[in-house]
Amino acid sequence: MRRKLFAANWKMNLTPSEGRSLLAALRAHLDPDAATLARDREVLVAPAFLAIPAAAQALAGSAIALGAQNMHFEAKGAFTGEVSAAMLRYFGVSHVIVGHSERRHLFGESDESVGRRAAAVAAARMTPIVCVGETAAQHDAGHTLEVVLRQLQHGLALIAPEQATTAVIAYEPVWAIGTGRTATPEQAQSVHGAIRSVLDDRFGNPVAAAIRILYGGSVTEENVDSLMAKPDIDGALVGGASLKADSFARIVRAKLQQG
Numbered sequence: 001m002r003r004k005l006f007a008a009n010w011k012m013n014l015t016p017s018e019g020r021s022l023l024a025a026l027r028a029h030l031d032p033d034a035a036t037l038a039r040d041r042e043v044l045v046a047p048a049f050l051a052i053p054a055a056a057q058a059l060a061g062s063a064i065a066l067g068a069q070n071m072h073f074e075a076k077g078a079f080t081g082e083v084s085a086a087m088l089r090y091f092g093v094s095h096v097i098v099g100h101s102e103r104r105h106l107f108g109e110s111d112e113s114v115g116r117r118a119a120a121v122a123a124a125r126m127t128p129i130v131c132v133g134e135t136a137a138q139h140d141a142g143h144t145l146e147v148v149l150r151q152l153q154h155g156l157a158l159i160a161p162e163q164a165t166t167a168v169i170a171y172e173p174v175w176a177i178g179t180g181r182t183a184t185p186e187q188a189q190s191v192h193g194a195i196r197s198v199l200d201d202r203f204g205n206p207v208a209a210a211i212r213i214l215y216g217g218s219v220t221e222e223n224v225d226s227l228m229a230k231p232d233i234d235g236a237l238v239g240g241a242s243l244k245a246d247s248f249a250r251i252v253r254a255k256l257q258q259g
Ligand code: 13P
Pocket: 009, 100, 172, 176, 177, 178, 179, 180, 216, 217, 218, 219, 237, 238, 239, 240, 241
């Protein structure tokens, strides 16, 4: 069975010292049960770039993995404001979020650029977390699957089957992000199921069955259990509720069905 992945996206929150404190508190919650938790789940935190070095120190010796919120696809050069794979790997980053809806909608990242970023992450032997999700207007117009599956095709366009097994998809409906309006488990499952079948067409069964598909958008300790009960929801990408150690720790401890 796929191990669930609980990922914290801190977005543009927490200075290095605030991040260090949060991680100390999170470790106090999770470290005592790390071996038990690791049987069926993984934990990841993605701080802002400048908090990554402090987070790497704070996570030394823990089972919690370190992620980044974005990465450029070129290895180096005249790309003001961007960060490369080598810079992230230097600090032990293992996962990189690409194509978050805030990157797409606030910073103009295109489907094509997201695909190049995902491929560069995989080529650097890190795990891309490729985000997809429709806006409220697209949702209301009934275009959810068309939008999500187009983003998925572009996001994975340059990923080879042997790289795909470890890739992660995150379905984050834009109307659910930061709004308190979570997708119902049924809504999320229906999109996750469609994503899984596209992955199956593209990569074939063993690979498609190994890829984790996370749900993101107002995940809380109250709604996480019912989301995780769905067969194609393989974890959560958590924004607001990841900024408090106790609430994120409770999300990580979600009740999971025996797989
Ligand atoms: P919220 O959990 O704050 O809705 O954010 C979700 C998200 O965008 C995670 O990447």
